[in-house]
Amino acid sequence: MRDNALLGPAEIRELAERAGVRPTKTLGQNFVIDPNTIRRIIATAGVEPGETVLEVGPGLGSLTLGLLDAAERVVAVEIDPPLAEQLPETAARFRPGSAGRLDVVLSDALRVTELPAAPDALVANLPYNVAVPVLIHLLETFPTLKHGLVMVQDEVADRLAAGPGSKVYGVPSVKASWFAEVRKAGVIGTNVFWPAPKIRSGLVAFVRREEPLAQVDRRTLFDVVDAAFAQRRKTLRSALSGWAGSGAEAERILRRAGVDPGLRGERLSVEDFARIAAAADAPAEGSRG
Structure with a gap:
């Protein structure tokens, strides 16, 4: 300078x-x-x-x-x-x-x-x-x-x-x-x-970052993040129930993403949240694309 x-x-x-x-x-x-x-x-x-x-x-x-x-x-x-x-x-x-x-x-x-x-x-x-x-x-x-x-x-x-x-x-x-x-x-x-x-x-x-961490919809990802931290003391299954439509659906998405539904949002990395967003956007099991 x-x-x-x-x-x-x-x-x-x-x-x-x-x-x-x-x-x-x-x-x-x-x-x-x-x-x-x-x-x-x-x-x-x-x-x-x-x-x-x-x-x-x-x-x-x-x-x-x-x-x-x-x-x-x-x-x-x-x-x-x-x-x-x-x-x-x-x-x-x-x-x-x-x-x-x-x-x-x-x-x-x-x-x-x-x-x-x-x-x-x-x-x-x-x-x-x-x-x-x-x-x-x-x-x-x-x-x-x-x-x-x-x-x-x-x-x-x-x-x-x-x-x-x-x-x-x-x-x-x-x-x-x-x-x-x-x-x-x-x-x-x-x-x-x-x-x-x-x-x-x-x-x-x-x-x-030179490349996105994952090929997921950013809005979906950010919605997941907002929901996960809206009530920090809740487990992910409970915290994401409103976003997913029900606790059972939240658990299905989390397990599909390889994330323990009993964890809280504060334990997850951005990569973990990206996997949840990707699992939410993926076709349901048994459906035809």
Whole structure:
């Protein structure tokens, strides 16, 4: 990354005043005010000079400027109109000549389906309240995303990176691991943000799987996962009974998949869930295709 100045507390507050905005909890706005944190995020993300990077929630542009230094192009999706309007001006002011390498998309990241350029990487400080659905939506919608690093609430980072058997293993863990290999890549303290959140943030790195883990319908797979964890203390036979239509049918599907009906969802890997989804979609025994 080229050694250009990054935004500090004084610049962030000045830009906020210029835009006429105050951080809101509704939009999950906590702006990074520490240049070293920005450098750490980009270094950990492994952004390559020729890549197009997707940033969600660029806010006042502290991470955006660092990404412009590291990548070929940045596509920033911002839901707040005043912030989206000001971001190109900030880039032009602090990174003269970068205008052609920054695209700002005024949109809700949960609903965006088209971008001006196909992204290679995702690097973002995701709003705490929608971090998991945004990440899953982007991985599903943009298959060109090969790797990335997102900053989320620390306990959410633990959930995303958890493996079977962990107390925090659940729906986010399985759905994220369907798309990518996921790992926790660090912890960020509260004092690098304005306003300072009450809880720490976690860094989650991912690398997309080159091939799907199994040839199954993803919607069926995710329905199974949602049902399995809806009531964590129930056995799979009981937890999947509503999804399958009955406890007996759930047991038949589980046994067809080679999964013990007496287990709980927290013991299953994403591959196990894929086998259940495949067994559910397979023709019933004795039927003719």
